[in-house]
Amino acid sequence: MSGGACSIVWFRRDLRVEDNPALAAGVRAGAVVAVFIWAPEEEGHFCPGRVSRWWLKHSLAHLDSSLRSLGTCLVTKRSTDSVSSLLEVVKSTGATQLFFNHLYDPISLVRDHRAKEVLAAHGIAVRSFNADLLYEPWNVNDDQGGPFTTFAAFWEKCLSMPYDPEAPLLPPKRIISGNVSTCPSDRLVFEDESEKGSNALLARAWSPGWSNADKALTAFITGPLIEYSKNRRKADSATTSFLSPHLHFGEVSVRKVFNLVRNKQFLWANEGNKAGEESVNLFLKSIGLREYSRYLSFNHPYSHERPLLGHLKFFPWVVDGGYFKAWRQGRTGYPLVDAGMRELWATGWLHDRIRVVVSSFFVKVLQLPWRWGMKYFWDTLLDADLESDALGWQYISGTLPDGREFDRIDNPQFEGYKFDPHGEYVRRWLPELARLPTDWIHHPWNAPESVLQAAGIELGSNYPLPIVGIDAAKARLQEALSRMWQQEASSRAAIENGTEEGLGDSSESAPFAFPQDTQMEENLEPARNNAPATTRRYEDQMVPSMTSSLVGGEQEETSSDLRTFAEHSRAEVPRNVNINQEPRRDTLNQGIPQTVRNNNTFPQFNFPMGVGNAEDSTAESSTSSSRRERDGGVVPVWSPPAPSYSEQFIGDENGIGASSSYLQRHPQSHQIVNWRHLSQTG
DNA sequence: ATCATGTTCTT
DNA sequence: AGAACATGA
Numbered sequence: 001m002s003g004g005a006c007s008i009v010w011f012r013r014d015l016r017v018e019d020n021p022a023l024a025a026g027v028r029a030g031a032v033v034a035v036f037i038w039a040p041e042e043e044g045h046f047c048p049g050r051v052s053r054w055w056l057k058h059s060l061a062h063l064d065s066s067l068r069s070l071g072t073c074l075v076t077k078r079s080t081d082s083v084s085s086l087l088e089v090v091k092s093t094g095a096t097q098l099f100f101n102h103l104y105d106p107i108s109l110v111r112d113h114r115a116k117e118v119l120a121a122h123g124i125a126v127r128s129f130n131a132d133l134l135y136e137p138w139n140v141n142d143d144q145g146g147p148f149t150t151f152a153a154f155w156e157k158c159l160s161m162p163y164d165p166e167a168p169l170l171p172p173k174r175i176i177s178g179n180v181s182t183c184p185s186d187r188l189v190f191e192d193e194s195e196k197g198s199n200a201l202l203a204r205a206w207s208p209g210w211s212n213a214d215k216a217l218t219a220f221i222t223g224p225l226i227e228y229s230k231n232r233r234k235a236d237s238a239t240t241s242f243l244s245p246h247l248h249f250g251e252v253s254v255r256k257v258f259n260l261v262r263n264k265q266f267l268w269a270n271e272g273n274k275a276g277e278e279s280v281n282l283f284l285k286s287i288g289l290r291e292y293s294r295y296l297s298f299n300h301p302y303s304h305e306r307p308l309l310g311h312l313k314f315f316p317w318v319v320d321g322g323y324f325k326a327w328r329q330g331r332t333g334y335p336l337v338d339a340g341m342r343e344l345w346a347t348g349w350l351h352d353r354i355r356v357v358v359s360s361f362f363v364k365v366l367q368l369p370w371r372w373g374m375k376y377f378w379d380t381l382l383d384a385d386l387e388s389d390a391l392g393w394q395y396i397s398g399t400l401p402d403g404r405e406f407d408r409i410d411n412p413q414f415e416g417y418k419f420d421p422h423g424e425y426v427r428r429w430l431p432e433l434a435r436l437p438t439d440w441i442h443h444p445w446n447a448p449e450s451v452l453q454a455a456g457i458e459l460g461s462n463y464p465l466p467i468v469g470i471d472a473a474k475a476r477l478q479e480a481l482s483r484m485w486q487q488e489a490s491s492r493a494a495i496e497n498g499t500e501e502g503l504g505d506s507s508e509s510a511p512f513a514f515p516q517d518t519q520m521e522e523n524l525e526p527a528r529n530n531a532p533a534t535t536r537r538y539e540d541q542m543v544p545s546m547t548s549s550l551v552g553g554e555q556e557e558t559s560s561d562l563r564t565f566a567e568h569s570r571a572e573v574p575r576n577v578n579i580n581q582e583p584r585r586d587t588l589n590q591g592i593p594q595t596v597r598n599n600n601t602f603p604q605f606n607f608p609m610g611v612g613n614a615e616d617s618t619a620e621s622s623t624s625s626s627r628r629e630r631d632g633g634v635v636p637v638w639s640p641p642a643p644s645y646s647e648q649f650i651g652d653e654n655g656i657g658a659s660s661s662y663l664q665r666h667p668q669s670h671q672i673v674n675w676r677h678l679s680q681t682g
Numbered sequence: 683a684t685c686a687t688g689t690t691c692t693t
Numbered sequence: 694a695g696a697a698c699a700t701g702a
Contacts, residue, residue: 151692151693152693233690285693288693289693292693293693296693356693391693392693394693395692396693400693402692402693403692403693404692404693404694405694405695
């Protein structure tokens with residue numbers, strides 16, 4: 001490459017200068033134009049939520065100042081189409097190369113593939129790198145060369161790969177700036193006036209930015225890491241790494257984390273420190289889960305909206321806006337669940353254990369569609385991460401081969417005494433229960449009247465009775481599961497009869513294919529026929545798959561040029577997909593004021609939209625406004641997920657695609673046996 | 683030691 | 694729920 005070349009380094013979720021392969025490549029190649037493109041419309045309904053945008057704003061400012069101290073700056077562009085913005089930057093700077101780091105969510109896979117094609121067509125040399133994972137998904141294979149379908153096997157393989165993850169790169173000493181004088185930055189707006197107040201509180205607890213991420217990493221490794229194993233079950237302990245938002249935005253390299261942590265492991269192993277070693281294994285496992293979430297997303301790009309086990313699409317979710325709202329507001333009557341939801345509401349943060357508790361309650365007790373819960377997490381979590389959250393919710397929902405059994409309900413009362421034995425966590429987040437003795441703190445409904453009175457609690461008035469009893473939930477769950485199996489069986493029969501062959505009439509299966517969306521739309525527009533004729537529009541597309549990526553050609557696995565890998569891995573990504581197109585948006589947006597619906601207004605998905613009838617503004621005027629002061633913060637606004645772009649990936653509504661091959665690869669899956677049994681007895 | 687019972691973990 | 698592990702008489 002010629003010394004005078006100018007390259008664009010496209011920053012996305014790799015907001016760091018240290019161990020950033022794309023940046024390093026740009027610096028090596030000559031002059032650098034560092035670019036960040038803010039195109040929230042491209043993300044569909046997974047446009048970042050309020051707290052996430054707050055983080056992004058500060059992280060970008062931090063990155064910009066780092067780049068300035070190195071000799072350049074961060075060019076920011078507001079866009080509705082990243083690829084055209086890249087082209088504009090190319091034209092205005094005269095750059096001849098583009099470097100960026102890989103992402104693995106479905107939107108990025110498609111967009112980045114298109115970016116490569118379009119820019120290459122304009123004569124730009126494009127190279128992309130692994131900066132987010134220990135190993136690229138297509139390099140981690142089982143003995144047959146296929147993708148793993150369980151986490152344990154996947155992680156075991158990662159830890160025993162024949163070659164180590166790349167060693168972290170140092171930050172560049174100096175960056176030669178490309179000519180950006182003719183390439184003005186757009187001012188990016190990440191928060192509106194109504195959000196500023198609540199965001200102000202975030203700065204007290206968090207410091208976005210790559211060098212702060214680095215400090216957080218050091219603090220964790222030299223501090224809480226050694227006791228990680230011992231402390232991990234405490235609901236409100238400050239003993240986690242708190243790295244997840246940093247990791248989400250790529251402020252710290254996971255390879256650096258891995259390296260430093262493993263060094264500690266060797267140290268402690270030599271010292272015979274058993275607890276320390278176990279702590280490291282446990283912490284690395286959580287890093288492994290993050291890896292696995294990317295792996296899963298790459299191999300199953302629709303996994304954030306479709307159950308990986310196909311039969312789950314027949315589950316009759318309870319579509320109840322009232323339940324959903326009670327859950328969001330922390331008014332379910334189960335103190336541990338409610339405390340968690342209030343904490344999430346107020347801080348954008350939840351201990352992993354509590355995430356499991358509240359999401360499990362959501363799916364198993366309330367039986368609300370998991371995608372709603374996932375979307376709410378997306379909108380409210382500071383570390384909202386599509387891949388990780390999809391993995392988490394699929395795990396909880398029993399839709400993974402190695403996930404939890406669906407028919408198991410955890411009892412929040414018992415979990416309460418496990419994770420919060422003295423009730424301190426509950427008392428912190430539920431002031432109305434503050435005076436309740438520990439004996440009753442996790443099951444106030446059993447407390448004697450005298451105790452409640454002394455604690456100033458009137459159940460049903462200042463604290464709710466359980467919204468659903470555990471026994472009732474169990475019964476309803478059994479019934480729902482047997483209904484699910486019936487539906488699955490009749491669908492299977494229909495397929496075998498040939499009535500569902502190929503791309504034929506989808507009206508048989510559609511009502512069950514996406515109950516959550518269907519019902520959601522019914523809420524908004526009850527009369528609507530819910531068998532959309534448009535769902536088969538992308539039937540010719542296949543998902544990116546590791547298998548096919550390897551078929552494409554033999555690669556030396558240690559090749560330092562990852563471009564060829566990436567090319568092959570993306571070979572089957574849909575080409576002609578218009579990300580911005582959401583076929584059923586019009587229907588979904590029924591009843592939303594035109595000004596809000598307008599695509600040009602600031603992130604539409606965080607405007608109050610309500611959830612349908614149950615939150616109709618006339619019905620509950622005091623609480624329906626979606627925004628309400630509480631604990632000094634603005635209540636996160638939730639909006640229903642739009643019908644999704646997954647239809648662009650999936651040609652097959654009947655689970656014949658990846659999800660059923662998933663099943664075929666796991667005939668031994670115990671869940672499946674259980675559920676079969678269930679459907680026969682139920 | 684053996685067999686009970688209890689505890690923890692499952693992505 | 695069930696395995697795998699721990700504790701204890």
